[in-house]
Amino acid sequence: MTIEIQPNDMLVVVDMQNDFLPGGSLAVSGGDEIVPLINTLAKQFTNVVFTQDWHPADHLSFASQHPDKNPFETVELPYGTQVLWPDHCVWATHGAALSVDIDIPHGQLILRKGFRREIDSYSAFQEADRETQTGLAGYLNERDVGRLYIVGLATDYCVGWTAIDGSAAGYDVTVIEDATRAIDNGGSLAKAWADMADADVKRVQSKEILG
Numbered sequence: 001m002t003i004e005i006q007p008n009d010m011l012v013v014v015d016m017q018n019d020f021l022p023g024g025s026l027a028v029s030g031g032d033e034i035v036p037l038i039n040t041l042a043k044q045f046t047n048v049v050f051t052q053d054w055h056p057a058d059h060l061s062f063a064s065q066h067p068d069k070n071p072f073e074t075v076e077l078p079y080g081t082q083v084l085w086p087d088h089c090v091w092a093t094h095g096a097a098l099s100v101d102i103d104i105p106h107g108q109l110i111l112r113k114g115f116r117r118e119i120d121s122y123s124a125f126q127e128a129d130r131e132t133q134t135g136l137a138g139y140l141n142e143r144d145v146g147r148l149y150i151v152g153l154a155t156d157y158c159v160g161w162t163a164i165d166g167s168a169a170g171y172d173v174t175v176i177e178d179a180t181r182a183i184d185n186g187g188s189l190a191k192a193w194a195d196m197a198d199a200d201v202k203r204v205q206s207k208e209i210l211g
C-alpha cells in the first residue's frame, strides 16, 4: 500500500446521482462502473461526504431555458460562459437522488449545490460566479480534516472543479482517477487534468490506496 489513509482524511464522493448514471438525463458513460470501487474505497475512510447537484426546474444551466439553444452549446451569463445541459438533477426528483447502489452508511454530510436558479455550481466549494461559497470549506475546517480524496462524476466538471477549489482552500487534494468517469465535451477532460495539475492536485489510481 503506497498511500495510507489517515483517520482525519476525507473522501468526497461527487454527484453519484441517478441522472448522471446510465438511464439518467445526463448520463456519464461508464458512470455505473465506478460504484463498486467507490463503495470499496469508502471503507478505507472514517470520513466521507457526498455532493448532490440540486437544481430548480427552471435552472439557467438547462438548455430548455434558452429557446434558441441546444444542450452542450454555451451561453453568456453575468459570471461568464456557461455550458448548457439537458435538464438534470431537478430537486426532489428521482434523477436527483443519490444512487441506491452507493453503499456508504457511514457518510457524514450531503452537500447540495446549484440550487440558485441564476448560478451553476460544478465545484463543491464555490459556485460558478466564483464568489458564492457553499460552506464546505467552513465545514471541513471546523472538522479539522486532513487530506481530501475525490471520486465520482464527472472528472472534467464537478470532480475537477471541486479538486481545484479544494486545493485553493489549502487542502492537499488527490483525485482517484479510476473512481471517476468523464463527460469529455470538446476536449474538456484533457483541459481538466491540465488545470488540476497546475493547481497541485494529485492524480492516483485506486490500487495505490487499496494495494
Ligand SMILES: [Zn+2]
Pocket (backbone or CB within 6 Å): 053, 054, 055, 061, 088, 089, 114
Ligand atoms: Zn447541474
